[in-house]
Amino acid sequence: MAIPVHPMWGPYPRLQSDLQSVLQVIESHLQIHDKRIEATIKELVYSGGKLLRPAYTLLCAQIGDASNHDKERSIAVAAALETLHMATLIHDDVIDEADFRHGAPTVHTQQGNQFAIYSGDYLFCVCFTILSKYARTLAHLEFNARSMEKILTGELDQLHARYQIGTSIKDYLARISGKTAQLFAVSCYSGAITSQATRRQTMLAWSMGHYIGMAFQIIDDVLDFKGDFNTVRKPTLADIRQGIYTLPLIYALREQPEKLSPYLNKKADLTDDELMEVLAIVEQTKGIEKSKRLARKYIDKALKSLSKLPDGDYKETLYELTTMLLDRKM
């Protein structure tokens, strides 16, 4: 039975069916003695995530010569990269779960953390099992492992940059380049590789993925500052609370450092009211608009790389998908 995927893929039946295969490959590699634990991990597979990264891999797997299109391999590589993404998501959850400021954790929370850490580790291994089973060469695998290292060092660098009022735009871009753009770049690049695209084409896929990832993360960071009128969702400002200073705030800090510093120096003690005052300053200084403008620029660069790739249906879908990212609300 096909595993259902996010409704956004409805208009693309072929891609939709390939994404279902991606989830099936992941599912078939999850084998744990304790079936209850296996079921818990499998829930993630069925959770209806957007599967953006594997979609990019599958689409980029159509760049090269169609006769060389090794579908099984591209689906497997997409599955490996999505498994990696799931592993990091689980570990991010541990970090969030561990963030209780009020009151001690329950035993249940403790067991949850342990479970989550080992589950994430297990998924890392599954990712490498799938990769080593389907990778073309050891060199390709080494490349993937190194890319993943970069993603993790991006996360580590971000941890260390917390509560740094002096974070520059350049620091920020370097950080999201390692953390988010890297995985999008690898996803696109790996797809191109499985289609035996030319070297120039795989490099174009890489740069397209990189620019998409940059835009994706900037938009993600902007969403943390924005309410949503449809869902009456208030801005969560979770990043500022955690000391992660993202682009809208960095733009505002350039304009109004004296006004913002007293707030930010309070670090974790910032109250909800004070956070709203910070938000007001970010809005006054147009930090959100400037950020969206930069995201738009990255999308344009991505589309420029895309335009140089060979024509085909995949190209149209890549165009639509990438343009759509700018308007996403969640």
Next chain:
Amino acid sequence: MAIPVHPMWGPYPRLQSDLQSVLQVIESHLQIHDKRIEATIKELVYSGGKLLRPAYTLLCAQIGDASNHDKERSIAVAAALETLHMATLIHDDVIDEADFRHGAPTVHTQQGNQFAIYSGDYLFCVCFTILSKYARTLAHLEFNARSMEKILTGELDQLHARYQIGTSIKDYLARISGKTAQLFAVSCYSGAITSQATRRQTMLAWSMGHYIGMAFQIIDDVLDFKGDFNTVRKPTLADIRQGIYTLPLIYALREQPEKLSPYLNKKADLTDDELMEVLAIVEQTKGIEKSKRLARKYIDKALKSLSKLPDGDYKETLYELTTMLLDRKM
């Protein structure tokens, strides 16, 4: 400059020097933009761990034809497996650190956890980078990835088995087989593979490693029940506190289930005095002696596999090292 290793390797200068090279390979692969973070991770490399697993890899790398002995490769494989071990150790630490029953965690603890989770993840990736750089074939790499999966599912199964009074000896052995014996088996096997040993020899290396790992974990579990007169260290009984029921207790449970159950049903609420009463029952029922006897049996099996390997200096060292494990105090 050579990185110092544990003094236990003093009597084996060649192995000592190769173990230093193992640490150097690990160190050379640690490259993080933020040098302070890099230094923290490197401290682990310099921490003077026993390096038992890489020692077994290096010794087993001398099983095959000496002319085929690819030293660079065996050192790299040993480095990869030790990196994996370090990654799991870091994550185990998070789990212990996260175990605060009294009072909320400090911000420092939080940052420590986040840092540790990502550092462990990063080391997982480094492990695979080293492996994919030096593995002979993709099949060998897939084998390693699958082995690592088993180690993690062993940990996951153990989490789920917590506080299960009905844990049988068979359950226990299956658990430590996945968790600990697997890594020892892979360490020995991978060494043999790099020396291009025959298929029979690599299988012997595997079974030797498996038996060593079984004995190693049983002894580890026994040590949790034993004080040490030299260091006036009291038994920590950390496992029982955490609901991890190991061999000495399982033996005791077979003899005195009615006496032990009321204690164990208290789970995390067991007081220190009650723990000492549990210990007394384990001693009465000779749970510790029986466990040591089983460890001895596994060591004997390991030595039997070893005896079938080709003669050489490495064999003598393997014999000494393996016999020594029975008497370790920490």
